[in-house]
């Protein structure tokens with residue numbers, strides 16, 4: 001069993017307090033250079049979790065401010081302050097309503113996108129299983145027509161999840177596959193459609209236009225669709241993810257993020273600046289390679305994991 | 311994002327330059343900016359710390375404080391140190407030794423191993439080597455099919471074996487390669503987490519079984535702070551012989567390159583710059599250094615230009631860039647050539663100051679270029695050579711002629727001027743410094 005930050009997290013709050021304990025104790029009881037050093041340690045931990053310099057500095061500054069204005073805080077208080085600051089940073093300014101598949105819109109269409117190798121197809125497989133378990137009839141559309149054996153890979157996930165698959169030949173127009181998948185789902189009474197797309201660098205204008213076209217065509221096939229567009233981010237990604245999110249958001253008006261591979265040692269802290277800048281919520285976490293390795297996102301647990309030692 | 315660093319360095323640069331001489335306070339300030347820039351480029355926190363300390367030593371030391379151009383000195387030191395840390399231009403492949411050469415590719419999930427295996431195969435096939443691609447990923451759905459399709463496309467050998475563990479697949483493949491006098495065997499292993507003990511053990515087993523001469527870590531160029539930990543673990547198990555960085559065709563700064571190089575000491579051998587099988591390039595430290603610093607990859611651009619354009623023209627252009635004598639006419643020429651040189655976003659990133667021209671990645675579309683081309687094309691020859699003659703009424707005429715607005719014309723002129731100045735600054739900073747000058751030859 002792999003136990004990354006999130007596996008180890010199940011111990012909950014106490015652990016974090018223990019770990020942050022020593023540094024915080026010093027924050028509490030020392031001044032001057034020593035306190036400075038403790039603050040730096042905290043900053044380091046945050047930056048090493050990939051939250052970026054800006055967010056790390058904000059938290060550090062607020063903590064300093066707190067120490068200045070409320071002398072002699074308890075350990076509990078300090079831990080609370082840090083957690084609260086992180087949670088505040090992660091509160092989307094305008095929380096978009098989280099859609100749920102409903103009968104009224106059926107089929108509920110989800111478009112999955114992201115850069116190469118981030119975990120789109122696997123995450124889609126997990127979502128397919130999740131919705132199937134909730135009693136939905138799930139259709140999967142193989143709109144990655146570019147990568148070698150992409151369809152074969154998706155077919156295996158569809159089968160594992162008990163979903164149906166619509167695919168065309170390699171090299172086919174991905175928008176046409178997406179259209180077919182949605183149309184077929186409508187005709188055959190599926191309640192959820194998940195569309196896999198090819199990985200692409202967000203800076204490639206033609207490939208991003210292709211994504212825009214998929215979205216348009218899907219909307220033509222079924223008004224209101226896609227009901228949800230998810231960006232799959234690899235938790236090991238660094239600050240480049242901000243640029244990814246921005247450009248995918250421009251094209252797809254994203255509804256949220258699926259953060260994959262948090263079972264490693266990377267913390268995925270880059271979602272903090274993404275939430276801050278773009279107001280995109282994280283909806284799901286991928287916690288392993290198995291079909292059931294998926295969890296709904298919880299900011300509280302996420303913050304705990306981020307502060308945990310590596 | 312792209313270009314913020316360039317702008318910041320220019321800021322430090324001009325701030326320092328304005329003062330003429332450098333005091334310790336401005337050194338500190340500059341160092342803080344450099345630290346920030348490196349962290350934003352995803353260089354690991356600890357690596358940055360060491361790096362900045364080293365820079366400080368050389369910067370506070372002798373020459374800089376007494377220099378008349380301290381800003382240039384600091385940037386020069388940073389750049390030089392980066393290049394040094396990134397290592398020499400390594401021999402990309404260790405040929406020396408018994409045949410077949412076995413290359414083992416390892417890495418995290420989705421880093422690009424399978425694609426890279428095929429890219430390396432393609433490269434070697436072009437050098438008339440007989441290659442065997444081995445499907446040793448028995449876990450990821452359709453991983454074997456993926457490699458088989460790529461092997462078919464390349465028309466190189468392919469090896470698979472069902473229902474046996476990866477170690478046996480690899481030994482079987484090497485046996486066949488020896489029998490059939492294959493030159494190179496490339497093992498495509500499954501992606502795994504560096505903390506997954508049984509999976510890491512599997513890699514050690516394969517390595518013990520077939521003794522691959524090359525053990526290469528395939529690392530995603532967009533990786534963040536965690537790159538060091540992963541690289542260290544793989545290195546500990548396998549004693550890596552090198553690293554291949556992938557997906558550098560996007561706008562990632564690739565700071566992870568510096569991190570993994572610093573903690574493992576292993577050379578970066580190739581970089582992946584696209585999804586196609588020819589998109590693999592040898593690693594050049596100076597290029598990644600300028601990329602991390604956001605200075606643009608002038609060398610690659612010039613090389614590409616030389617492939618397509620005649621060499622004398624390119625040389626003249628370089629000289630002009632260095633002297634700050636670049637005219638709008640040259641620029642128009644460039645725009646036209648760019649079109650014939652390959653994908654826009656990739657090329658734009660190589661132009662220092664492209665960001666200043668508003669050509670950041672998101673705007674790096676044909677539309678923007680067409681507009682710029684239209685504006686410059688609507689100028690007379692004289693105007694292109696001496697933009698200072700462009701008064702209000704001329705600008706209006708040009709806007710009308712090009713179907714743009716006067717603001718667009720103004721913006722282009724302003725930004726062109728900024729770029730020209732910057733090129734000149736970088737250019738003169740480079741003169742007399744062998745290291746930096748080398749970048750242009």
Ligand SMILES: Nc1nc2c(ncn2[C@@H]2O[C@H](COP(=O)(O)OP(=O)(O)OP(=O)(O)O)[C@@H](O)[C@H]2O)c(=O)[nH]1
Nearest residue numbers: 116117118119120121122199261286287288419420
């Ligand atoms: N450990 C771990 N691995 C994951 C997770 N999600 C995906 N992966 C692995 O990451 C690799 C890439 O996953 P894919 O689902 O093929 O990614 P993709 O984005 O569809 O890739 P392309 O279509 O090639 O761009 C595979 O080896 C997956 O097994 C996760 O949550 N944890």
Ligand SMILES: Nc1nc2c(ncn2[C@@H]2O[C@H](COP(=O)(O)OP(=O)(O)O)[C@@H](O)[C@H]2O)c(=O)[nH]1
Nearest residue numbers: 116117199420421422423424425557582583584
């Ligand atoms: N843009 C880009 N994509 C790449 C590069 N190298 C690999 N990829 C893509 O990254 C994804 C994962 O690659 P793959 O070779 O399957 O990775 P593996 O899981 O490590 O074997 C695929 O979509 C590839 O097309 C590269 O240099 N640039």
Ligand SMILES: [Mg+2]
Nearest residue numbers: 120121144150
């Ligand atoms: Mg996929």
Ligand SMILES: [Mg+2]
Nearest residue numbers: 423424447453
């Ligand atoms: Mg693979």
